[in-house]
Amino acid sequence: MKKYMYMVSFAVCAGFLAGCAGSTASTPTSVQNKIINQDVSSALQQVRSSQSYVLQPGDLVDIQVYMEDNMNRMLRLSGNGTITFPLVGNIKLAGLTLEQAEQRLAHRLTSYIKHPQVSMLVKEYGNKTVYVLGQVSKPAAIQIPPEKALTVLEAITSVGGFTDVANTSKVRVLRVENGKQKTIDVDVTQITKQGNKNMDIALQPGDVVFVPQSMF
Numbered sequence: 001m002k003k004y005m006y007m008v009s010f011a012v013c014a015g016f017l018a019g020c021a022g023s024t025a026s027t028p029t030s031v032q033n034k035i036i037n038q039d040v041s042s043a044l045q046q047v048r049s050s051q052s053y054v055l056q057p058g059d060l061v062d063i064q065v066y067m068e069d070n071m072n073r074m075l076r077l078s079g080n081g082t083i084t085f086p087l088v089g090n091i092k093l094a095g096l097t098l099e100q101a102e103q104r105l106a107h108r109l110t111s112y113i114k115h116p117q118v119s120m121l122v123k124e125y126g127n128k129t130v131y132v133l134g135q136v137s138k139p140a141a142i143q144i145p146p147e148k149a150l151t152v153l154e155a156i157t158s159v160g161g162f163t164d165v166a167n168t169s170k171v172r173v174l175r176v177e178n179g180k181q182k183t184i185d186v187d188v189t190q191i192t193k194q195g196n197k198n199m200d201i202a203l204q205p206g207d208v209v210f211v212p213q214s215m216f
Helices: 010-021 028-048 098-109 152-158 188-192
Strands: 060-065 073-076 082-085 089-092 118-124 129-134 140-143 171-177 180-186 208-211
Touching: 060 082, 060 098, 073 082, 089 098, 098 118, 129 152, 152 171, 152 188, 152 208
Parallel strands: 129 208
Antiparallel strands: 060 073, 060 118, 082 089, 129 140, 171 180, 171 208
16 A cells, blocks of 8 residues: 655745755856755655654544545544544554554454555654754654754764765755745764764754765
8 A cells, every 4th residue: 555755844845945946057056956956855755755754743644444435534643642533432653653553543443344454644744853864874754852952963863873975064954944944054073073062953843954975
């Protein structure tokens, strides 16, 4: 059953793409932005097709039950990670991948429906989500821990760290503030090798951390 994950809000994608396409002159900066634009698009596609995302409280999921249209629902996971679904009542989905959540709900429905087939699609992600893309071991959407800041280095570490070809001195944080795209450059080598912890900024919900490939 084919599933699609939309990990980045439209505002982030549109803002970034508009920022990259804003200049038509063939300056080094515009060329670099076009390259990064292509890299980000590729990385987003990888994340969208991933089935490893773990559901979190606040996520909005579109649930379809094959041949049972009256049971289809768009539901948001509560603060304790549960939804209330017809026939089965409360069921906890937080902490499960989409596939696991589909299987859990289908299992609960077997008491009422013969061979239920459940499909889930994440339509909106909880407001504590950030995205780590590019040259990292496992590009993914991750959650900012409750009551704790999540820094750029911590986010990269949580997805397995850099690949061998990562440009660790040119990490970018893409952020939308007041409807406008903002890019923050972070030299991670300054943090890890020279101990400049002031450069390890705290991430905000919806941020995209992008690690480009080294050109050398």
